[in-house]
Amino acid sequence: MTRADVRKTYKLYLGGAFPRSESGRSYAVEDAKGRFWAHASRASRKDARDAVVAARKAFDGWSGRTAYNRGQVVYRVAEVLESRRDQFEAELRTAEGITASRARTYVDAAIDRLVWYAGWSDKLAQVVGGANPVSGPYLNHSAPEPTGVVAVLAPAGPLLGLVSVVAPVIATGNTCVVVASQPHPLTAITLGEVMATSDVPAGVVNVLTGPQDEIAPWLASHMDVDAIDLTGVEDPEAARNLEIAAADNLKRVRRPAAEDWLATPGLDRMTDFLETKTVWHPMGL
Amino acid sequence: MTPTDAPADLAAAAPAPLLDATSSDAALRRFLHGLPGVDQVGAEQRAAGLGTRSIKAASKAYAVDLAISMVDLTTLEGSDTRGKVRALSAKAQRPDPTDPTCPATAAVCVYPDMVPHAVDALRGSGVHVASVATAFPSGRAALDVKLADTRDAVEAGADEIDMVIDRGAFLTGRYLDVHDEIVAVKEACALPNGQSAHLKVILETGELQTYDNVRRASWLAMMAGAHFIKTSTGKVQPAATLPVTLVMLEAVRDYRLATGQQVGVKPAGGIRTTKDAVKHLVMVNEVAGPDWLDPDWFRFGASSLLDDLLMQRTKLTTGRYSGPDYVTMD
Numbered sequence: 001m002t003r004a005d006v007r008k009t010y011k012l013y014l015g016g017a018f019p020r021s022e023s024g025r026s027y028a029v030e031d032a033k034g035r036f037w038a039h040a041s042r043a044s045r046k047d048a049r050d051a052v053v054a055a056r057k058a059f060d061g062w063s064g065r066t067a068y069n070r071g072q073v074v075y076r077v078a079e080v081l082e083s084r085r086d087q088f089e090a091e092l093r094t095a096e097g098i099t100a101s102r103a104r105t106y107v108d109a110a111i112d113r114l115v116w117y118a119g120w121s122d123k124l125a126q127v128v129g130g131a132n133p134v135s136g137p138y139l140n141h142s143a144p145e146p147t148g149v150v151a152v153l154a155p156a157g158p159l160l161g162l163v164s165v166v167a168p169v170i171a172t173g174n175t176c177v178v179v180a181s182q183p184h185p186l187t188a189i190t191l192g193e194v195m196a197t198s199d200v201p202a203g204v205v206n207v208l209t210g211p212q213d214e215i216a217p218w219l220a221s222h223m224d225v226d227a228i229d230l231t232g233v234e235d236p237e238a239a240r241n242l243e244i245a246a247a248d249n250l251k252r253v254r255r256p257a258a259e260d261w262l263a264t265p266g267l268d269r270m271t272d273f274l275e276t277k278t279v280w281h282p283m284g285l
Numbered sequence: 286m287t288p289t290d291a292p293a294d295l296a297a298a299a300p301a302p303l304l305d306a307t308s309s310d311a312a313l314r315r316f317l318h319g320l321p322g323v324d325q326v327g328a329e330q331r332a333a334g335l336g337t338r339s340i341k342a343a344s345k346a347y348a349v350d351l352a353i354s355m356v357d358l359t360t361l362e363g364s365d366t367r368g369k370v371r372a373l374s375a376k377a378q379r380p381d382p383t384d385p386t387c388p389a390t391a392a393v394c395v396y397p398d399m400v401p402h403a404v405d406a407l408r409g410s411g412v413h414v415a416s417v418a419t420a421f422p423s424g425r426a427a428l429d430v431k432l433a434d435t436r437d438a439v440e441a442g443a444d445e446i447d448m449v450i451d452r453g454a455f456l457t458g459r460y461l462d463v464h465d466e467i468v469a470v471k472e473a474c475a476l477p478n479g480q481s482a483h484l485k486v487i488l489e490t491g492e493l494q495t496y497d498n499v500r501r502a503s504w505l506a507m508m509a510g511a512h513f514i515k516t517s518t519g520k521v522q523p524a525a526t527l528p529v530t531l532v533m534l535e536a537v538r539d540y541r542l543a544t545g546q547q548v549g550v551k552p553a554g555g556i557r558t559t560k561d562a563v564k565h566l567v568m569v570n571e572v573a574g575p576d577w578l579d580p581d582w583f584r585f586g587a588s589s590l591l592d593d594l595l596m597q598r599t600k601l602t603t604g605r606y607s608g609p610d611y612v613t614m615d
Contacts, residue, residue, distance in 0.1 A: 052608075221606070224606065
């Protein structure tokens with residue numbers, strides 16, 4: 001007797017759990033050759049709302065951890081990803097139709113990217129903060145702090161692109177709501193499984209799959225979202241409209257730009273989502 | 286049994302058709318145990334079914350405003366201060382200071398010693414001052430202490446009193462004691478001008494064990510002259526659940542059919558989201574009837590619920606999601 005395949009139901013990753021979309025909708029995802037691959041959840045604005053609530057709830061705990069500990073957790077994500085590299089290589093080949101060696105390059109780069117940002121977690125403050133010289137009897141110093149809940153519109157790269165936009169946001173203590181690439185949502189959910197099993201607290205990363213043009217405006221105008229990363233928005237007109245919607249509560253906005261995901265990133269993906277706290281302290285006794 | 290004209294103020298305790306039932310402990314027990322039992326599975330399924338109704342757009346806006354006007358904005362903490370009560374009173378009058386069309390809440394609910402501050406802050410606003418009394422939340426004190434507690438709150442200017450029943454007496458079957466205590470507290474609610482502070486009777490359903498007991502306690506409180514029956518103190522888990530509120534709504538509906546007197550219902554504790562509140566309103570309409578869709582006959586005992594209602598209201602009026610930064614979380 002032949003065995004029936006056990007197929008995975010790809011759902012959302014929200015508040016540490018994997019629920020279906022509140023709307024009950026789904027959409028078909030195709031592989032690189034245009035054949036049906038699987039169904040993904042088609043998230044609605046209410047899923048986005050729930051994700052923001054989950055991210056906000058997780059923010060105090062996550063931002064309150066020591067930078068050292070956050071670095072350990074991000075490193076742990078890299079460890080778990082390393083142990084599942086075969087699965088990710090296979091998914092990338094199906095999704096993008098690339099060769100095995102190319103897929104390996106992307107998975108390696110994604111793991112290395114996580115380790116790179118994990119290392120920055122407890123070093124960034126020394127680089128972008130520090131003591132300021134002032135003309136008075138004060139000690140004056142500045143320290144970077146996470147801005148809060150960041151909405152991330154992920155780029156098309158199913159794994160490397162996604163990791164490259166999520167890791168810098170969480171390494172500094174923000175929590176995020178990620179709208180995965182619409183044509184490549186499945187790897188994002190598999191990455192959610194990695195997050196869920198690697199000590200990332202529930203709600204720190206929330207992954208929504210579905211139409212970006214339907215979900216993004218709600219996140220851009222949401223008054224409880226502190227920043228938005230528009231990297232994955234391809235249409236300049238849509239990016240402009242999202243930026244306008246984001247202005248209502250003065251969100252930090254990162255505009256889309258062409259990026260080479262294999263190149264070593266700069267610090268800007270981290271510093272874009274930080275606030276600077278400056279403290280004046282009287283010196284001496 | 287024929288419905289009689291309901292007097293505005295329910296001076297007499299039990300109305301004529303039920304007077305016999307309260308004549309002795311045995312008669313009262315016979316009556317309460319003669320009430321039909323609650324079908325537990327049926328009640329829970331009915332409550333869950335009503336909870337799935339979809340309320341959208343204009344109906345939702347109506348429900349949100351109605352729910353805001355039904356909130357008894359509550360602070361019952363040992364750490365309450367005069368300042369907190371004043372802040373809460375300001376919020377009760379203008380829940381959304383940026384929007385004059387937002388209705389005021391029904392009342393502010395505080396401990397008796399905080400009543401003067403609430404009365405001060407709410408004078409002339411139309412928002413009622415409710416006070417818990419009778420050794421809230423446990424109710425474990427001598428009767429004269431409970432009555433003094435009640436008179437104290439009424440003299441300080443509370444126009445609504447939330448009393449707790451003696452659950453110990455109820456669970457051991459001393460129904461007449463519970464009944465007489467409610468009647469005594471109601472007398473203590475009398476004002477010098479001949480009127481009376483409204484009496485809400487807290488059943489503390491989380492301690493009553495069964496739905497049958499909830500139904501019996503509801504009838505007992507109504508026969509003793511309660512203006513409102515209230516689920517919980519908010520200090521015991523579980524607090525207000527949909528099936529419990531369903532049983533109480535059935536009780537007030539049946540009581541009006543039997544006696545012509547309308548009694549209000551107040552679920553309290555554990556209602557935190559707009560969705561919960563709307564589910565309750567759907568149930569009020571479907572079980573008790575639209576007559577109860579009024580702040581005079583249905584209230585929510587809550588504090589954080591108001592914040593969620595305001596955020597939903599902002600979402601409906603501005604078309605974008607609001608956040609906790611824009612309401613006064615307290």
